[in-house]
Structure formats: C-alpha cells, structure tokens
Amino acid sequence: MQVSSRMSRRPITVTPESSLRYACNLxxxxxxxxxxxxxxxxxxxxxxxxxILSATARAGGTLSSLERPVADYMTASVITVSPxxxxxxxxxxxxxxxxxxxxxxxxxxxxxxxxxSDVIEALIExxxxxxxxxxxxxxxxxxxxxxxxxxxxxxxxxxxxxxxxRHLRLHDSGLDVVLTIAAPAFDRILENIEACGxxxxxxxxxx
Numbered sequence: 001m002q003v004s005s006r007m008s009r010r011p012i013t014v015t016p017e018s019s020l021r022y023a024c025n026l027x028x029x030x031x032x033x034x035x036x037x038x039x040x041x042x043x044x045x046x047x048x049x050x051x052i053l054s055a056t057a058r059a060g061g062t063l064s065s066l067e068r069p070v071a072d073y074m075t076a077s078v079i080t081v082s083p084x085x086x087x088x089x090x091x092x093x094x095x096x097x098x099x100x101x102x103x104x105x106x107x108x109x110x111x112x113x114x115x116x117s118d119v120i121e122a123l124i125e126x127x128x129x130x131x132x133x134x135x136x137x138x139x140x141x142x143x144x145x146x147x148x149x150x151x152x153x154x155x156x157x158x159x160x161x162x163x164x165x166r167h168l169r170l171h172d173s174g175l176d177v178v179l180t181i182a183a184p185a186f187d188r189i190l191e192n193i194e195a196c197g198x199x200x201x202x203x204x205x206x207x
Contacts, residue, residue: 003090004083006122007104007112013038014047016071023070024052034101034113037074042108045074046101080105083112091119133162134186136179137202138193142168146198147177153192159183 013036014023023035027049037045047070055073059065080103081090090102094116104112140146147166154161163180183189190200 001087001122002083003081003085003087003102003104003114004112006087006118007083007114008118009112011036011103011110011113013110014070015039016044016069016074018070019067020047020052020055020070020073021066023047024066027052034115035070036078036103036110036113037070038110041110043078043080043103043105043110045071045076046078046103047074048101051075078103081114082106087114087119087122090114091123094119132184132186133180133182133206135202135204135206136177136181136190136193136200138177138198138200139169139174140177140198142173142175147175149196150177150179150193150198153196154179154181154183154189157183157189157192158185159189 012026012030012032014026016037016039018037026035027033033049035047036043037047051073052066055068056065079093079097079099081093083104083106085104093102094100100116102114103110104114138150140150147164151161151164159181160183161179161181163178165178167176167178169176181189186203186205190203193200
C-alpha cells in the first residue's frame, strides 16, 4: 500500500510570514497538529502544535509570542515522502525520527500530508483484512486446466490460497473444488469466478 492511498490530498498550509496565532487557530479549526509551511508553492518547513506550545513556554506563557512569524519556530529540515512511498516505510520514519506527520512531495511540490494516525489505521486495516478467511466450494468440469484457472483468479485478485482441494465426483464427469483463501476483498474474487462461468455452491466465512 502506497502513501498516495492514505494521505490527505489537500493539506492545510501556512506561509513563513503567517503568525503563530494564525497557525494555532488553523490547527484548532481543522483539528490538525501539523501545518506544512510553503512559499511559492514549495515546501520550506513544517510547524507543529508542539512548536507553538514550546514558543509560548519560552516566552513565559505570554500571548505576545503568538504574533511572531511561523518562520521563527518552524522546522526547516523536513523529512518527507513521495506518493509512491510504501506506508510501511512511512511508519518506520515516524518511529525513527519521533515525528507524527510527513509532508508528501512530488518533486518539490507539496501534494499531501500523511500522519501517524493515517498509517496506523492503514496497517490495522491491512492486518484485519488478511486475517479474514473463507472456504469456497464449487463444481467444475473434470479438466485440470480449469482448476488451475480458478486458482489463478484468486491470486490475480489479491487472494492467498491456503488450501486447494479437488475431488472426483462418482456419478458424473465433474470435479468438486474446495478452496480455502485469505483475501482483502472476497466479493471481487467471487464475482470474477462467476464471471468466468463457474457457479459457486457454498461460501463459508471464517473469523
């Protein structure tokens, strides 16, 4: 899974000249903790909720510090990723650098932002999807190539074959096929099997 599938594509941004007060209000209004700082459509830094809290603490808690420009407190050396970066790599960057937001760049242009929460949700979703299993039973003509074709449909649609059995029918020329699979999208696999002309007799979903 790539970052492009989980990032926010229209990140809320500020300029280096924006005040900390303005950045703080934007964060509160939009329920975000990170704001990319852009100039002439290029990323020049990032300001976080922690940066703003640190700035006010150093000023003795006075609100006058909030009138200072973002440029005085932003992080200029920003760790970034591209839309093609894998989510797993983004997760490692969060852990390695103790950060919670990564601007997404295509070349020098900001095209999104992905947060630690986005990555955690993505990894949980992937884990739960691949933990789901199902047993599919169907009958096909007694031709080995058809059995292999059905197995290939499962693989082509993102499924994993955990077990594949075929049993000769005694009273006709058919094969009973039993497949145990794990997949993120069972419906798509079933639809493709049926679209190829095979009738599914039974589907049993396992937890």
